[in-house]
Amino acid sequence: MSDPLAPVRVADTRVETIHVMTPNDANFLGKVFGGHILSLIDLVAYAVSSKFAGVLCVTASFDRVDFHSPIEVGNLVKMVGHVSYVGRTSLEVSVDISAEDVIAKTVHQTNTARVTMVALRDGKPTPVPRLICETRDEHIQFLEGQLRREFRGRAQGDLQRMMERLRSLPDSELHSMVRTELESHRPRSSS
Numbered sequence: 001m002s003d004p005l006a007p008v009r010v011a012d013t014r015v016e017t018i019h020v021m022t023p024n025d026a027n028f029l030g031k032v033f034g035g036h037i038l039s040l041i042d043l044v045a046y047a048v049s050s051k052f053a054g055v056l057c058v059t060a061s062f063d064r065v066d067f068h069s070p071i072e073v074g075n076l077v078k079m080v081g082h083v084s085y086v087g088r089t090s091l092e093v094s095v096d097i098s099a100e101d102v103i104a105k106t107v108h109q110t111n112t113a114r115v116t117m118v119a120l121r122d123g124k125p126t127p128v129p130r131l132i133c134e135t136r137d138e139h140i141q142f143l144e145g146q147l148r149r150e151f152r153g154r155a156q157g158d159l160q161r162m163m164e165r166l167r168s169l170p171d172s173e174l175h176s177m178v179r180t181e182l183e184s185h186r187p188r189s190s191s
């Protein structure tokens with residue numbers, strides 16, 4: 001039997017899927033639901049990670065996903081996923097998303113999503129294979145994945161500390177801070 005932890009080339013982790021956006025996928029404005037796209041990203045991350053790890057993987061976290069422009073009903077949405085970083089039992093899957101208008105024959109890149117998946121064996125996190133980075137871009141993406149992981153850990157700690165501090169403030173200070181924040185975003189009158 002082949003070694004389940006044998007290193008894998010980034011290029012061999014690639015999974016590509018294409019989805020037709022139907023009226024069932026639309027929101028109240030007639031554009032595609034953001035939640036539908038997130039669900040497709042999650043499926044691709046599952047496929048990439050489980051194929052790579054040789055065991056079932058679960059979604060641990062999503063990095064922030066921005067929607068810069070809407071996706072239309074009738075578009076073909078292409079998702080291209082690959083492993084961009086590996087830890088011990090977790091790995092990062094990057095998913096590039098593009099939307100094609102088949103009538104106008106235009107394609108626009110919508111965004112890149114990053115999902116952290118964890119490999120499980122008997123319900124517990126289990127080691128994943130090492131990743132073989134070959135190109136300059138693959139090396140950069142791996143190191144960016146490491147930075148994202150470190151940054152997430154640090155940012156989470158900072159946020160936790162700041163939220164604990166908020167809970168210790170007296171009511172008067174909380175009221176004043178909320179007032180200041182609301183004032184800073186007050187719409188300007190047009191007259």
Ligand SMILES: CC(C)(COP(=O)(O)OP(=O)(O)OC[C@H]1O[C@@H](n2cnc3c(N)ncnc32)[C@H](O)[C@@H]1OP(=O)(O)O)[C@@H](O)C(=O)NCCC(=O)NCCS
Nearest residue numbers: 058059060061086087088089090091116117118120124125
């Ligand atoms: C993800 C999960 C398996 C982690 O379990 P755990 O007991 O916290 O595991 P550990 O603390 O041993 O961490 C295992 C790895 O996961 C990573 N990890 C855990 N939680 C994470 C999170 N929220 N975001 C990113 N990575 C995470 C750890 O950094 C570690 O990585 P490493 O081995 O590469 O260093 C567990 O939280 C879980 O089962 N969550 C639910 C998953 C699920 O159902 N997803 C679908 C959502 S409906």
